[in-house]
Amino acid sequence: MGAIFKRELSSYYNSATAYVVMAAFFLFSGIFFYYYCFVGNTASLAGVYGNMFMIIMFVIPIITMKSFSEEKRQKTDQALLTSPTSLTEIVLGKFFGAFALYTICCCIFIVYAIVISFFATPDWPVILCTFIGTLLLGAALIAMNVFISVLTESMIIAAISGMALGLVISMMSSIISMISVDWITAILEKINFTNYYTNFTYGILDISDIIFFLSVTVLFLFFTVRALEKRRWS
Amino acid sequence: MVEVKNLTKCYGSIKAVDNISFTVEAGEILGFLGPNGAGKSTTMNMITGYISSTSGTVTIDGAEILDNPKAAKKKIGYLPEIPPLYIDMTVKKYLEFMFDLKKVKLPKKEHIEEVMRLVNVSDKADRIIKNLSKGYRQRVGFAQALLGNPPVLILDEPTVGLDPKQIIEVRKLIKSLGKKHTVIFSSHVLSEISATCDRILVISNGKIVADAKTSELSSSISGEQKLALQIEGTPAAIGEAIKRIPAVMRVVKKGSAGENANNYIVEYEKGADIRRDVFSAMSRIGCPILMMKSGNETLEDMFLKLTSGENDKAGKGGRD
Numbered sequence: 001m002g003a004i005f006k007r008e009l010s011s012y013y014n015s016a017t018a019y020v021v022m023a024a025f026f027l028f029s030g031i032f033f034y035y036y037c038f039v040g041n042t043a044s045l046a047g048v049y050g051n052m053f054m055i056i057m058f059v060i061p062i063i064t065m066k067s068f069s070e071e072k073r074q075k076t077d078q079a080l081l082t083s084p085t086s087l088t089e090i091v092l093g094k095f096f097g098a099f100a101l102y103t104i105c106c107c108i109f110i111v112y113a114i115v116i117s118f119f120a121t122p123d124w125p126v127i128l129c130t131f132i133g134t135l136l137l138g139a140a141l142i143a144m145n146v147f148i149s150v151l152t153e154s155m156i157i158a159a160i161s162g163m164a165l166g167l168v169i170s171m172m173s174s175i176i177s178m179i180s181v182d183w184i185t186a187i188l189e190k191i192n193f194t195n196y197y198t199n200f201t202y203g204i205l206d207i208s209d210i211i212f213f214l215s216v217t218v219l220f221l222f223f224t225v226r227a228l229e230k231r232r233w234s
Numbered sequence: 235m236v237e238v239k240n241l242t243k244c245y246g247s248i249k250a251v252d253n254i255s256f257t258v259e260a261g262e263i264l265g266f267l268g269p270n271g272a273g274k275s276t277t278m279n280m281i282t283g284y285i286s287s288t289s290g291t292v293t294i295d296g297a298e299i300l301d302n303p304k305a306a307k308k309k310i311g312y313l314p315e316i317p318p319l320y321i322d323m324t325v326k327k328y329l330e331f332m333f334d335l336k337k338v339k340l341p342k343k344e345h346i347e348e349v350m351r352l353v354n355v356s357d358k359a360d361r362i363i364k365n366l367s368k369g370y371r372q373r374v375g376f377a378q379a380l381l382g383n384p385p386v387l388i389l390d391e392p393t394v395g396l397d398p399k400q401i402i403e404v405r406k407l408i409k410s411l412g413k414k415h416t417v418i419f420s421s422h423v424l425s426e427i428s429a430t431c432d433r434i435l436v437i438s439n440g441k442i443v444a445d446a447k448t449s450e451l452s453s454s455i456s457g458e459q460k461l462a463l464q465i466e467g468t469p470a471a472i473g474e475a476i477k478r479i480p481a482v483m484r485v486v487k488k489g490s491a492g493e494n495a496n497n498y499i500v501e502y503e504k505g506a507d508i509r510r511d512v513f514s515a516m517s518r519i520g521c522p523i524l525m526m527k528s529g530n531e532t533l534e535d536m537f538l539k540l541t542s543g544e545n546d547k548a549g550k551g552g553r554d
Contacts, residue, residue, distance in 0.1 A: 003334030007320070014322045079318035079378065082282040083335045084307040233286050 001089040001096075004080070008067070008097025017066070018101055021059055025105040028055045033112050043120040045112060046201050049130050053197065056138060057170050061162025063101055064145035065155040067094045068228075072153045081232070091224045095146055102138045106131065126203035133200025136213035137193065141166065143220035150227045169193050235260040235416040236281065236386055241290035243276050250276045252440035253290070258433075260385070263412040265431030265448075266420035269541050273440040274420040275315055278390050281418070282312045294386055308337070311384035315391055317375025321364040325355055325374055328363060329381065338382035345381070352407070353377045368395040376404070380411075387411060389419035393426060405430050424537055438541040461500040461508065461528065464491050467521030472498070475515045481506035495524055 012018035029052055036047035071077040080090050109131055116122045144165065149158040168175070172192045176185050189195065196209040236258040243251040251273040258264045268274050279285045281292050283299040283306065292299045297306040320328055329346045338345065350356045353373045358366060363374060372395050379387060392408070393401045408417060408430050421427050427434055428448055436444040465472050473485050481502045488497040502508050509526065516523050 003331055006334075007323075007331045010327075011320070011322060074318075074321070075314065075316045076318040076320055078279075078284050078312070078314045078316075079332065079335070082284050082307060082310065082312045083332075084304045084337055085335055086304070232284070 001085070001093045004085070004090055004093025005096050005100070008094055009100050011066075012063070012097070012101050017063065021062055021101065022105055024062075025055065025059055026108055028052065029108055029112070033115075037112070037116060043116050043122055045109065045116070045122075045127055045130065048112065049109070049134065049201050050198075052134070053137075053194070054170055056134070056141065057166030058163055059105070060098075060102065060138065060141045061145050061148075061159045061166065063098045064142055064149055065159040065162065066149070067098060067146050068150040068224075069152050069155045069158045081228075087225045087228050091146070091221055091228070095142060095221055098142045098146065099139055102142060103135060106134055106138070109134070123203070126201075129203045129205050130201050132205070133197055133209070136200075136210060136217075137197050140193070140213045140216040140220075141169075143217040143224070147220045147224045147227065150224050150231075235262075235295055236418065237291075237293040238277075238281065239291045239293075241277065241280060241292065242288045243273075243280060243285070244288045249440050251280070251287075254437070254440070254442050255290075256435060256442065256445060258416055258418060260416050261413065262433060263408065263417045263419070263431045265427035265434045266418060266437065267422070267424070267427050267434055267537065268420075268437040269422065272437045272541075274437060275390055277437070278312075278388055278418070278420065279314075282310055282388055283307055284312075284314075308382075309385050311379035311381065311387045313375050313379040313387075313389045313392055315394075317371055317378070319363050319371055319374060319378075322362065324360050324362050325350070325366075325377075326359040328374065329377060332378045333381055336382050340382065349377045349380050352380065354403070369397060369400055372396060373400075376407075383415075385415055387415045387417045387419075389417065391420055391422075393421065393423070401426070436537065436540050443540045459502055459504055459506075459528075461502065461512070461526065463498045463500060463512065463523060464495055464525035465498060465516060465521050465523050466495045467516075467519070469496050471519055472496075472516070472521055475519050475521075476500055476512060479508055479511045479515060481508050481511075491524075 012021075029048060032048040032051045033045075036042065036051075037045070040047065068077070071080065081087075109127070113122045113124075113127045145158070145162040148162050148165070149155070152158050152161075170193075172188060173194055176188045176192065179185050179188070196212045199206055199209050238257070239255050241251055241254050242249065254277065256264075266274050266277070276285070280287045281294075281299070283292075283303050286300060292306075294306040294309050297309070299306045320331070323331065326346065329349065330342070333342055333346060347356070350359060353376045355370060355373050355377060358370055363371060366374070372392070376389075376392060379389065389408070393404050396404060405426065408419060411417060412430075412432070419430075431448055433447055434444070435442060469487055473487070476482055476485050476498070479502075482500055483503065484501040486499045486501075488499050490496050500508070500512070512526070513523065
């Protein structure tokens with residue numbers, strides 16, 4: 001797992017991916033930070049986090065689009081699958097590689113909090129809580145997008161399907177309001193990412209929210225392992 | 235060392251590999267020969283555990299590839315048809331990654347340097363693989379397979395894309411590796427197989443059609459030796475004169491080759507050499523020999539004989 005994790009992270013930095021992703025992440029969070037905290041004159045980062053939800057939806061497919069699709073296209077998966085490394089280790093290595101880059105991006109929020117601390121006292125528990133929430137949200141999305149990339153050989157298809165999925169997730173609340181069938185809205189309400197994420201931005205560290213994101217992560221990583229296994233048998 | 239039993243792979247209704255069985259002993263070099271699409275690569279992918287078999291088993295030194303993949307895969311070094319290279323890495327970084335991936339327990343720096351020296355890529359250690367030529371990429375792929383000194387080496391067409399000098403080097407390398415390792419390598423170049431292998435396995439349309447020692451193979455099909463001749467003169471007199479040579483068993487006239495010349499195939503006892511006798515017999519009756527060559531079946535003839543017929547059906551056959 002360690003070898004794959006290391007290679008994955010260094011490949012982001014060998015190609016332009018890491019720099020483009022970080023630039024986009026820092027640019028948009030910077031704009032939101034300026035707009036909400038300086039123009040809006042507040043010490044709360046809630047507005048920044050709320051808007052970054054959308055940006056994260058677009059950034060994560062870019063990070064993960066290559067993870068399995070490119071391996072298959074370049075036939076490098078032959079090296080991985082014929083090595084004495086288990087499928088779970090391979091998937092976890094890929095996942096943590098992407099997650100590490102995402103975590104580096106998220107560290108910018110800590111920088112903003114420190115900037116605020118020069119002017120006012122930031123609400124540290126809320127900031128920390130939201131930070132954890134953002135990481136958990138990212139983990140779940142990365143797992144979903146890694147799963148998408150294992151299904152296709154084209155990284156363009158992987159990226160676009162990942163973004164479409166991200167859009168559906170971020171528009172879930174409006175979709176729910178359009179549906180009038182009770183049992184469908186009840187189900188969709190249960191899988192609405194925004195509901196769980198918003199709790200974190202209020203500074204509420206609820207165990208059920210944490211479990212929701214963790215179980216989505218584990219579920220999709222498990223699907224990824226199964227999809228790899230299935231490819232071998234077909 | 236490697237034991238393959240009733241291995242079958244189906245893609246839908248197409249049987250790419252059809253119930254093949256063979257064993258390879260330690261220190262043996264096995265050549266895997268077959269036309270395109272015969273199932274060579276599919277078989278190799280199954281032996282290395284990249285794809286699973288529909289039925290049948292592969293055992294590497296006692297470890298079954300699907301039941302005990304970790305133990306089995308540790309014993310294999312695999313060079314697939316397209317070397318699995320991460321082209322954005324340098325040669326050294328790539329080999330370090332493969333070293334970690336394979337969980338090799340040898341001293342890292344020394345071992346990688348040794349392998350690079352063995353395949354002659356030491357001078358390209360810090361180059362990015364993307365910028366290397368096909369031949370060098372092939373060698374880096376080879377280096378990757380050698381990492382950790384696995385007892386079994388499986389090489390899928392290792393000489394494709396190399397220049398003639400490199401091909402000879404790689405053959406030498408395979409031969410020297412064969413002393414310590416069990417090597418299975420595929421090729422569709424016959425001369426290559428016959429020059430390096432102890433044993434040849436001919437596969438056609440997913441089935442094994444021949445399995446023999448290299449030395450046995452070319453002579454096993456014909457029990458006696460043959461001499462092809464082209465002689466000028468009356469066929470009756472020539473036939474008569476040749477038949478008088480003691481070791482000769484049969485003389486067959488095989489069509490004419492010009493106005494007064496004819497082709498003959500002379501079959502004679504194994505071990506005898508009748509070339510001088512033929513020469514003196516012909517000079518006695520005044521018939522000039524225009525051409526004389528060994529009429530034995532070459533590996534090429536044999537290969538065509540074994541794989542033709544089935545080949546027509548193989549058009550719709552499986553993937554290579």
